[in-house]
Amino acid sequence: MDHDETELATLDDHDLLAGGVADGAVAARADARRWARLVEFHRRCGLDFEARTAVSPNHSLTPRAETATEVSLLWGLEEKRVRHELNVALFLEQHFPVVWALCLAGQLDAYRAGVIADHVRHAVSDPVQLKQVAQRLTEFLERHLSDAHGVEGVPPVVVCTSKQLRNKLDYEVRRLQPAEADRRHREAKARRSVQTTELPDGMAHLGVTATVDQVRIAERRLTLAAKQQREQGDERTLAQLRSDLAMDLLCGREEGVPVPRYARPVIVATVPVQTLMGVSDDPGLLSGGTPITAGHARAIALQPGSTWYRMLTDPAGGVVELSTTSYKPTAPIWREVVATWESCFEPTCTAPAAEAELDHRIEWPRGETTPGNLWPGCKRGHTAKHAPGFSVQTTTDGSFVLRTRAGFEHPIAPPARPATSAWPEMCAPVAGEVQFSATELLDALAELRDRRDQERAEDLERDRILAWEHGLLPERFVA
Known part of the structure; x- marks a missing residue:
């Protein structure tokens, strides 16, 4: 055991894990400093570029090419990687100064900063739209800053997952470019197909490309049918059963495929009513936080069997509370909780709420069965909440935090609902009954x-x- 391992063995659980946050902040700060060196060197290469070109017009390197050449040789990196890091750094410095500052402070790592730059710079070029995305992304990152580590000298760090970040970027780009987003969705849907890949050991992979809502329905139906088979004594694993049931259907052996008796696949999409009415093109969200275009949301709404519910709000914008005296939530309560939360209550879990268990924040019957006391939890998250040393606690401002056995506190809050600023009076409460043809x-x-x-x-x-x-x-x- 070396010196570092000996030191780590003496730390308690809290300091052991909190030190990892400090290590990550140091690494993030170092990566950002390296990017800053690239930006500064690129700037210097550009100062005398015209003069060098006048002297040797056929052999002068552009600032980007000279930067890539110098750095790739000295740092031992591929030229392609150097160019990519330079492009990311230049883009963030110019268009996303808050993100750039978070990187330099060690609060945002290079990987997620690269996700932001790559996602936006290839989709948005208009300076006005870039500024709008930067402002909305700044608000998102600030909501995900966490100082749960409690390490002195280490600032709050961004704790959203890369999937949550990509969903946010997707949503904002589609919100700014609804027509373009719908066009890309139509083109992608037109490319739907079935792909086969032969694998070793006599196996193969069959892949079906379809819209995300249809794939979710198919996967959920297979899961429900597989669980029913397990309840009847089938010893195959759920993964094996899902595969076998799918092949039974496709190969014409569907007589042995059970129809789930206790549930049906549910896809929950939350969208502003103005979008469904066609007076707004703002996107919606599937359960789990996946953005969908306005056209896709309308297509789902028009599918046979689709059922849509309006979420009633009070004048302050809060959802009207529903309740029941029993432990099991009613259908309206389930719909309200799933639409409000979208995902598991754990801050970094993106398990769709429609597929999760509903958990009482305050244990029933001490806590009521109401949307205010319920949230969705994936199997692991639900179990962890009740594990020894874990608990959900109320803060002084009335919000909730998840306290872990290692002594960390993680704030819990529902994600922002998709909304539109178009025609808010359409959703306002109306006194009396309005009828029109x-x-x-x-x-x-x-x-x-x-x-x-x-x-x-x-x-x-x-x-x-x-x-x-x-x-x-x-x-x-x-x-």
């Missing part, structure tokens, strides 16, 4: 769409003028 409704929707298009054009023109006034656009882009 289908023709009147269609006329009203047509008028709303016209007003929406006009406001979009006015907003775009205003944003471009502001961008030009702040030096973000050349004068030729302003009408």
Whole structure:
């Protein structure tokens, strides 16, 4: 056992794991400093580039090429990697200064910073839209800053998973470019197919590409059927049963495939009502946080058997509380909890709420069976919450934290619901009963769409003028 291992063996669980956060912050800060060196060297290469080109027009290296050449030789990295890191660093420094500052402070690691830059720079080029994405992403990252480690001298660090981050980026890009997002979805759907790959040992892999909601339904149905087989004494594992049941269906042996008797596959999509009505193109979210385009949400709504529920809110925007005196939640309570949380209550778990167990925050019957006292929990998360040394505690402001056996406290909060700023009065409570004909409704929707298009054009023109006034656009882009 070397010196470091001897030192680690003397630490308690809290300090052992908290030290890992400190190590990560040091590594993140070092990576960001290396990126900053790339940016500075690239800047210096650009200072005399025109002069060097005048002397040797055929053999002068561009600032990027010179940076890649110098660094790849000295740091022992592939030129492709150097160019990528330089592109990421330049993009973050110019368009996402808050993200860049988090990297330099060791609060955001290089991997997730690269996810942000790669996702946005290939999808958004308009300076105004880049600024909007940067602002919304900053709010998201600030919500995911955690100082649960309690290590002196180590700042709060971003703790969202890469999947949560990608979902957020997907959502914001689709929100800014709804038409483009719908076009990409249609093109991707047109490429749906079945792929086969031969594997060693006489096996093969069969893959089916379809829309995410259909794949989830198929997978859930196989899981429910496999669980039913297990309950009847079948000794095959769930993975084996899912595979065998799928092949029975595809190979024409469906007589032996059971139909789940106690549940049916459920896909939960949360979208603003304005999106479903066609007066807004803001995206929605599937359970688990996966974004879907406005067109995809409408397609799901139009599928036979789809059922949609409106979430009633009070004037302050809070959901109207439902309750029951029994332990088991009612169907309306289940829908409310699943729509509110989307995923498991653990901050970094993205298990879809529709497939999770509903857990009482305060144990029943001391705690009521209400949406305010329920949240979804995956099997592991639900078990961990009740494990010795783990607990859910209420803070002074009324929120909840998950306390672990090692002594860490992790804040728990539901994710933000998909919403739109378009026509908020459409969802406002109306006194009395309003009745109108289908023709009147269609006329009203047509008028709303016209007003929406006009406001979009006015907003775009205003944003471009502001961008030009702040030096973000050349004068030729302003009408």
